[in-house]
Amino acid sequence: MNEDFDTLIIGAGMSGLAAGIRLAYFGQRVLLVERHSIIGGLNSFYRLRGRDHDVGLHAVTNYVPKGTKGKPLTKLLRQLRISWDELDLCPQLVSSVAFPGRRLRFSNDFSLFHEEVAREFPHQADDFAKLVTLIRDHDELDLSQKATSARAVIGDVLSDPTLIDMLFCPLCYYGSALEHDMDWNQFVIMFKSIFFEGFARPRRGVRHIIKLLSQRFKKNGGILRTKCGVERLDVKDGRVASVTLDNGDVVNAERILSSAGLAETLRLCGKEPTGDDEQPGQISFMESISVLDRLPSDLGHDETITFFCSSDRFNYRVPEGLSDPTSGVICSPNNYAYDEPLDEGIMRVTTQARFDRWDAMEEPGYVAAKHACYEASLDEVVKFVPDFRPNVVDVDIFTPRTIKKFTGHDNGAVYGAPHKRLDGRTHLENLFLCGTDQGFLGIVGAVLSGISMANLHLLKS
Ligand SMILES: Cc1cc2nc3c(=O)[nH]c(=O)nc-3n(C[C@H](O)[C@H](O)[C@H](O)COP(=O)(O)OP(=O)(O)OC[C@H]3O[C@@H](n4cnc5c(N)ncnc54)[C@H](O)[C@@H]3O)c2cc1C
Structure with a gap:
């Protein structure tokens, strides 16, 4: 034909x-x-x-509210001739970046995050305000830009390594193909998309x-x-x-x-x-989806997304072993402002994982390893959210191998x-x-x- x-x-x-x-x-x-x-x-x-x-x-x-002009979401809808209402987006409740002894909460209103940084890191408040101005003034749509290390740019403005790591953690997890660093332009794109704008989800x-x-x-x-x-x-x-x-x-x-x-x-x-x-890239993830016998809010968990790191420094890199449970993303799809709650409680956990290790595994060791990594990740996760392990009624886990299988991307590189x-x-x-x-x-x-x-x-x- x-x-x-x-x-x-x-x-x-x-x-x-x-x-x-x-x-x-x-x-x-x-x-x-x-x-x-x-x-x-x-x-x-x-x-x-x-x-x-x-x-x-x-x-x-x-995410921006209906009627907001000139932002990526509104441009995208205009270009595709899709109305804001058709997307059916419900905004997040509240999210956080959680490190040992520190928590920075944020919502779709940037002022909360700005206040939280000033509260947790008062000695960096002025410098953080300078960084915010630098980010606001940067034109990320200029496609002719040369790659620049975001760590180098941020290091010129901020000095507290924990604050720097707490900024990199969510931005890397939601959009860095580089180990430990990001391109500065990509850092700005992600910062604006997560902190200046925000999160939403259609109920379905x-x-x-x-x-x-x-x-x-x-x-x-x-x-x-x-x-x-x-x-x-x-x-x-x-x-x-x-x-x-x-x-x-x-x-x-x-x-x-x-x-x-x-x-x-x-x-x-x-x-x-x-x-x-x-x-091709190397950065890949594994993810578990735990179905609960109750809603996360019944356990006292009201955060939409929690970016966590349980060690002193945030390491964003291909782990040596199958996965690195010491940092990741916890997402509860229940915790959005829906008109009607979802039927079941869900907790999703994403951590960094290494493709070649998973790819080399044979069944049934593969399945056993998925469950061992799942248990190890929950041991870390429950340091930052209520312990939901007794409430899990079903779980599914996917690895970099699954990502490669279903998308064709080398190394399952997300x-x-x-x-x-x-x-x-x-x-x-x-x-x-x-x-x-x-x-x-x-x-x-x-x-x-x-x-x-x-x-x-x-x-x-
Ligand atoms: C676990 C996980 C969580 C994520 N969470 C979020 C999130 O919360 N928010 C967010 O914004 N993003 C998230 N992302 C990232 C987001 O999903 C991707 O950045 C985005 O969907 C990429 O879209 P794409 O069109 O570039 O590529 P892809 O989605 O990879 O599309 C490429 C397509 O090409 C097909 N294909 C490849 N080769 C061939 C071939 N030879 N012939 C025919 N078809 C082929 C593949 O099957 C695939 O369907 C997440 C990703 C993962 C894996």
Whole structure:
């Protein structure tokens, strides 16, 4: 079978769906192909033992109230022609960054966080105010910027190592592909999205967002095919000449937009990633989803997200062993301002994990190791939230191996390659990147990436 399209998009994650909506809206013939049976990629969902679970979504970042102008969330909705009400977002209650003997609470009103920093670190209050001004004044949308160490920039402004670690902990967990550090521009993006703006969630979780995006794509005339992987990109004269699918079909498209990742996309072209700036990332996570016999609030837990670190210094790096339980993210999807409470209590815990160790394991050791790491993570977690272990009625655990299996990302790297391709260009004139390896991370970031790469490269000609 031979078919012709204006644009073929690889991957129906957030970025591919968003790019597809834009292109189809402007009348392009767009084919969006997804290797898996379920769409959403890193932000998907599944059903297990009669329960619906989200994979990626703890929180939609960048939340601003309806009517707020000029912010990423509002720009994104305008570009996709989706109304604020359709997203059905419910704001968080309160979250925190919790270290031994220290807790900085924050909400969707930045003044709480600012006050908390001044209370916990009075000797740093003036310097923190300077940092806030620096962040406010930084133009993170300038795609021509050179990578700069955020640790170096922050180190020039703040001196307290614990405060610095308490700022890096949430920002790294929600968007750093680099060990121990972040690019300064990415630090600003994440700081604004988490602290200046905030968290929200649709009551029905990520399904609601994915359904909204895929319906909009199809309504605009786009064609979505699941269980349809790209096996290779056939290259001729510096261009992708045709696309061969896993089932052997050949598709022709003027342009290709790939959300598969840079190294993964190069391999589809028959090119091994060789340069330092082409290497895939290593940062991956494991996550447990504990279902409780009561709501977390019945146990006295009212926080939406708790970023925790139980050791003196925050280490964001690929652990030596299977996982590092000493820091992570605790999320209760119950603790959003819904009209109706969720039916069951859920506690999700994310910690850093090492892909190659998990990948080398055989069954049944793999299952036993997942449970051992789960127990070890809860031993740390209960230092910061009420002990919910006696109330767990079901648990599911996924590892970097699961992430690789369901998204195709090398090493199960959640935030992709350390070197981003901000302009989305590749070595081929009609092949572009969107999503994680282009550079914008998280749900809102990925959607903005799809939109901006569609606008920049695919709508101009
Ligand atoms: C545990 C976890 C928790 C997270 N929590 C949050 C959160 O609370 N808030 C937030 O904002 N973000 C969160 N994220 C991050 C967020 O999910 C991602 O940054 C975002 O979804 C990335 O979208 P993407 O489109 O760039 O890539 P992906 O979602 O990876 O999409 C790429 C798609 O391409 C498909 N694909 C790959 N190769 C091929 C091929 N050859 N042919 C066809 N299809 C192919 C894959 O199957 C995949 O569906 C979390 C992620 C994880 C893993």
